[in-house]
Amino acid sequence: MKKFFLIFILALIPFASTTVSAESDLPLNSEAGIVIDAKSGKVLYEKNMNKKMYPASLTKVATAIYAIEHGDQDELVTVSKKAAEADGSSVFIEPGEEIELSKLIAGMLINSGNDAAIAIAEHMSGSEKLxxxxxxxxxxxxxxxxxxxxMNPHGLFDKNHVTTASDLAKITRYAMKNATFREYFGNKDLPWKVKTWDTTLVTHHKMLKGEIPYKGITGGKTGFVSKSGYTLISTATRGEQDLIAVTLNAPSGKVAYSDTELLFNYGFENFKSAKIDKKSILYSADHSKHYKLNEDLYYTHLISDEPSLKTSNDGILSIMNKEGKAIASFDLKTVAEVRNTEVPARIKKETIHEEANKLSVPSLEWGGFVISIILMTVFLKKSRKNRRTRY
Structure with a gap:
């Protein structure tokens, strides 16, 4: 009986698959681009992601999250002459006008107001430089x-004002964890009434406002100055998967959006987000310690893959693929409560990482399923025969 159930369990273990790579060369026309899984931070595809480039108004994502986290959203900001006279895109605020910080942040993101960005900077730190x-x-x-x-809070050109596609993806990922930022970033329009202007601001991001429809789009920021070309940050969600795409120095707005669509499609069609729930308890390989997670752990794998989990004796949790290669790893000593575990030697020898099996919920492979049914049938026939023999 015990042998049968051991065989039955083994028959249910899925066949492992390939590494987290969907070998593909996307025809991006932007000079740099990247798409990441927002939950795990995994880079799914990149082109020149570490090349220093000019971001233009994508800078405002950083200004916004800093102001949200470090400012009082209800405080009134007094607009300076310098802010009101800012070059470029504007929300048309006037010197001496008092406007809530939250309103300026939202207007800066939705209508890319350079005047709002300077007003925010001066209010937060006393001067733009500080x-x-x-x-x-x-x-x-x-x-x-x-x-x-x-070099500035808005992104107007300065030769020393630089970033990378990778860093912009990190900044956006960080910002999207904040509910207030997500709300502003995903707004398609905003009623706007200031001293000299009563209107409705409409996002410049064509995917977000539906001019270039894309299923699951949740937010975005555009940018352009002649030295930077067309720049774009976009976020999208489908099911449990959240993606962030960045393109830099596209030759036209049309190209920036088509490249973004390529990046999103690649991510959604090839990859899947997975979570190890923070309520889970994991055991070291020798079962001498157990780890109670302090937070959910996220990793990314190919849609065709069902990775397995493996914990070492020193507390490293690895997500393994078919070839025995780790596609993600976590140091449980930093993300979990560590305790010693007293486990009888027999259990240490016979237990097969029960928690790991619970966490990596496999889809049954047909081969294992068929074998299981055959073995069960044989077992039941044998049991009936034994009962007839006794009687």
């Missing part, structure tokens, strides 16, 4: 960017 010191430090220490240095 704000840039604060913002750059925040991006390095809190968001962990490595190749970004911003």
């Amino acid at each position: 704000f840039m010191e604060d913002l750059n430090e925040f991006l390095r220490k809190e968001v962990n960017v490595t190749d970004t240095h911003f």
